[in-house]
Structure formats: structure tokens, C-alpha cells
Amino acid sequence: MKILAVTACPTGIAHTYMAAEAIADAAKKKGYDVKVETRGSVGVENELTADEIKSADAIILACDTTVPMERFSGKKVLMVGVSDALKDANGLIEKALNAPVYGSANLADQVSAIKEQRAANRTGVYKHLMKIGGNGAFSFLVPILAGYIAYSIADRPGLAVGMIGGSVAIQLNAGFLGGLVAGFLAGYVVLGIKKYIKLPKSLQGIMPVLIIPVLGALIVGLLMFYVLGTPVAALNAGMTNFLTGLSGANAIILGLVVGLMMAFDMGGPVNKAAYAFATGTLAAGQGSAVMAAVMAAGMTPPLGLALATILFKNKFTDFEKESGKAAWVLGASFITEGAIPFAAADPLRVIPSIMAGSAVTGALSMLFNATLSVPHGGIFVFFAVTNIPMYLVSILVGTVVTALLIGTLKKNVA
Structure with missing residues (x-):
């Protein structure tokens, strides 16, 4: 028997991981295969793959925040709060095995599922360019662009740093190209911080709320202002002038x-x-x-x-x-x-x-x-x-x- 689960809470610091541990322990005691995806303050960890979802007997969503649901279409899905997993993880597993099948394969579901699978199969630059999304007020376009490229690379911790980098690109008149550069730079800087800076378990809670945003913004800001901003701004101006001059x-x-x-x-x-x-x-x-x-x-x-x-x-x-x-x-x-x-x-x-x-x-x-x-x-x-x-x-x-x-x-x- 194979059980999958996703845990997430609004702050993503404690309850997300406590619920994941409770579900994993309960499933192992029953002799079931188990994998739990956590969506905490440091982003998505232990992410469920399409093949794992396909072979799962049941899926538990112990979440107090919104999670992507299209990938679970056609599977038995039990949706509860995080606190329910902490109170009775053993009972949730039994309920999940008897849960109703979620969703249906209409066109909208199929489009979302294909896009999700396509994004998961990509690596490197091509994958992360998929996050060139969002177009609100024009003053926010480049920061949003940079933020979500960084989010694609480094998950939630990259978002704020990427948006700060995008704001710097606006100040330097680097435009859309500056946003691209700032997004990739912020994403990989945050990824490096997450990988190489290790804190004691008692201090891990300050990583996503203090260490990553402050240190990441400092590194990205300095590199944009003193290294990358000017040449990218010149390139952006040249491209804009060329395209603006096209006629006939x-x-x-x-x-x-x-x-x-x-x-x-x-x-x-x-x-x-x-x-x-x-x-x-x-x-x-x-x-x-x-x-x-x-x-x-x-x-x-x-x-x-x-x-x-x-x-x-x-x-x-x-x-x-x-x-x-x-x-x-x-x-x-x-x-x-x-x-x-x-x-x-x-x-x-x-x-x-x-x-x-x-x-x-x-x-x-x-x-x-x-x-x-x-x-x-x-x-x-x-x-x-x-x-x-x-x-x-x-x-x-x-x-x-x-x-x-x-x-x-x-x-x-x-």
C-alpha cells in the first residue's frame, strides 16, 4: 500500500513539519510506503512526482493553505487541516483509503496537468523562464517578473529577493532584460544561501525570515548596481531603439x-x-x-x-x-x-x-x-x-x- 501526503500551514515553520512527521510515522507503523511533501517557509521539499502520484493508493492533504490540486485528479484524496494530522494521523490514513476520487479530466484539468508535467521535466534556464508570468500595473511588471523567476529557481525564499532585484533593474533603466538577469541572479544566490549556510536546528526558523532576505538582497543589489546593471541597461536601450525604429x-x-x-x-x-x-x-x-x-x-x-x-x-x-x-x-x-x-x-x-x-x-x-x-x-x-x-x-x-x-x-x- 502506498500513501502520499502534502502538509502546509500559513507560517510554514513548525506545524507543517510536525504534521509530516506524524503522517509518516503512522504509515510506517502500518507497513505502508509513504512520502510526504512539505510546503513550509523554505519552499517545497520532498516534492511528489507524477509517477509517485500515479501509483499512490491514497493521498492526504493536511493543509491550511492552497496547494496545486490538478495533479491529483483521478486519485483518492482526503483534505483536512494540519491540526487533524497532529491529532489522529493513524485515523487519517484509514479515511484516505476510503476517500472519494478527486476531480475529472476535463480540458482545463488537462491543460494544467500538461503544463505542470512539462515544467517538472524541464531543467536549467528553460525551466525557470516558465515563470515569466504576471502583468499587473506597469511599475510592478519587472519586479514581478524577476520575483517569479527567482521563485521558480529557489521557491518561496527567492520571491522577495527577486522582486528587490527587479526594483533595482527599474532604477537602472535595465527594463525587461534587467528583470530577467535580476531574477536568475536572485534565484541562484538564494539557492546558494540555502545550500551552504547551515544553522543549528534551534535557529532554522530565522533563515527564511531574516538571513535569506537580508543577505540575498544585499548580494543581488550590489551585483546589480556595480557589475551587471549598466551593461544590461545599455543592451536594453539598444534593443528598444532598434525595435522602435522598425516601420513599413x-x-x-x-x-x-x-x-x-x-x-x-x-x-x-x-x-x-x-x-x-x-x-x-x-x-x-x-x-x-x-x-x-x-x-x-x-x-x-x-x-x-x-x-x-x-x-x-x-x-x-x-x-x-x-x-x-x-x-x-x-x-x-x-x-x-x-x-x-x-x-x-x-x-x-x-x-x-x-x-x-x-x-x-x-x-x-x-x-x-x-x-x-x-x-x-x-x-x-x-x-x-x-x-x-x-x-x-x-x-x-x-x-x-x-x-x-x-x-x-x-x-x-x-
């Missing part, structure tokens, strides 16, 4: 390139790099042609696949045809990830098709000189688009190109 035929090429990037990995680092650059071209009260091209190109992959499931029904399974209905909504909302399940099932045919469609859409959007003054929203922000009729034409043409290529390249379902 070159602007169409730019639209084609960002279109290819948006469809290449459907929410991955290449997609996010194009999106982050586009948001950087926005100015208060002014529209951006690049932002319009990026949003249109990001809408095209799910829309093209949704159309293909209608035009070429013999090319798709019943589940894919059902998923195509949801893809209409995802595409219209500028959620490129809606294409992931289709691409995962047949990448060699789907990915080139959606890249071609998005490239056409991006180029046409630039050709028609459509602009967008907000960073996200799909059809719900069309009030912020100029030249709406031709903008719709660019999306429609790219959608049709994607669908026709899918229909041409994909084989019939047996």
Missing part, C-alpha cells in the same frame, strides 16, 4: 516573428518573452501595434484548432472534438494554452500549423496598423483596439490558415 516592411517582419514566438510553445518561455516585450511597448494612453499583433497571434492557435475540429471531424478523437468547444472560449480570451492538449497529442503536425497561422495573423495585424492599449483580454478588450474590422480579418485569416494546415497534415483517426 520591417514592421510586418516583426509581426511575423512575434507571431511565430507566440505559437511556438503556447505559454512557455518563448511565448512569454514575446508577450513581455510587447507589454514594454505600451505607453500610458497610447496603443501599441506590437501588443495588438501579439494578442492576435496568441488567440489564433486555440481558435484554429477549434475550427479544425468542426471542419475535419475525422482527424480528431471524440474527446478532442469536445475539447474543441472549450478551445473557442480559450482562444477568444487570449489563452494560448488552450492549444496544448492538441499539440501534446500530435506535436509534429500541430505546432508547425499553429505557428504558420499565428505568423500570418501577426504580420497582417502589423500591416493593417492595428494598435492595442491594454496588455490582455482577447475579445473582451476590443474596445481598446484601433482598426477593429481589419484586426478581426487578421485573426480570421490566421485561424483559417491554422485549421486548413491541420486538416492537411493530420492523419485520420483510426
